[in-house]
Amino acid sequence: MRPTGGPAPHRIRSTALSVALLLAVAAASTLLGAGTAHAAGYRYWSFWEGNGKNWEYATQGPSLVRPDDGTVQGFRFAVSQDSKDAAQPRRAPDFGAICAGTPAEDGRKRVALVIDPGTAADAPGGETPPALRTACAQVGPDASSAEALASVAKPLRYSSDALLCAISGYPAAGCGDEVSGDGGEKSPAASSPASSDAGEGDSGDGGDGGPSAGLLVGIGAVLLLGIAAVFRARRRR
Structure with missing residues (x-):
């Protein structure tokens, strides 16, 4: 018989799942901010x-x-x-x-x-x-x-x-x-705004402040961890 007065197991799993997803989103946002503001x-x-x-x-x-x-x-x-x-x-x-x-x-x-x-x-x-x-x-x-x-x-x-x-x-x-x-x-910068010739204005790969390939890989890993947490929680039900 389940003790009374405590939260139900499915509620605990639901809360843990929500926390995991929030942490994944927060981490992804932090990584994106770090990549674009530098x-x-x-x-x-x-x-x-x-x-x-x-x-x-x-x-x-x-x-x-x-x-x-x-x-x-x-x-x-x-x-x-x-x-x-x-x-x-x-x-x-x-x-x-x-x-x-x-x-x-x-x-x-x-x-x-x-x-x-x-x-x-x-x-x-x-x-x-x-x-x-x-x-x-x-x-x-x-x-x-x-x-x-x-x-x-x-x-x-x-x-x-x-x-x-x-x-x-x-x-x-x-x-x-x-x-x-x-x-x-x-x-x-190794690839300056005008490296093709004097006055050319393209900043080259990454010169526009966009996220790098390594940053995108990190974001993907964080989101995969969040998805894995979802599947684990569902399998326990």
Whole structure:
């Protein structure tokens, strides 16, 4: 005869099952949070092309693009995860306004440039961004965007994989550095936002802050444990 005054066995099993499932969900949530909050993005110079009215993120780096006469191009230094959330230059792509004082010359082309070092919030620790400026580069007809930029904004600094690291010496150090979610610095990423060429904005595998393969395996293991607890409880009934 079952003693009176205590909980029924099926209620005990039901409570234990609920606790196991709650623990599994909580553990999975914790793992997901740990995997997505570790990185806020990368600090780098992004490369833009003007379409007459607005800015469009360049699909190639400045060393590959050979702009036509009358082109407007922009460079913006900021922290962003990828091309989808990259900050645009804070000046309209207006060729007429930028190159108004530079007359056309035979055998030369004019490329209007907007060079925007960004805000203090995006600057590396201990550095102050210089003022935004524009320039009208007058270069040979076959010159690339990188050559046009070099003609008006030296010194430029590049990484070994052709990532544009600094314009006019800013920033003084670092190149495509990963910035953690709490604002702290991390070591330069092996796959930087523009590792394919200077100015390309994709951050590579894992650069968008998504969960890694190891994290997903851990979440799967936690959920499997919870499911196993369900089956054990059912078999005991």
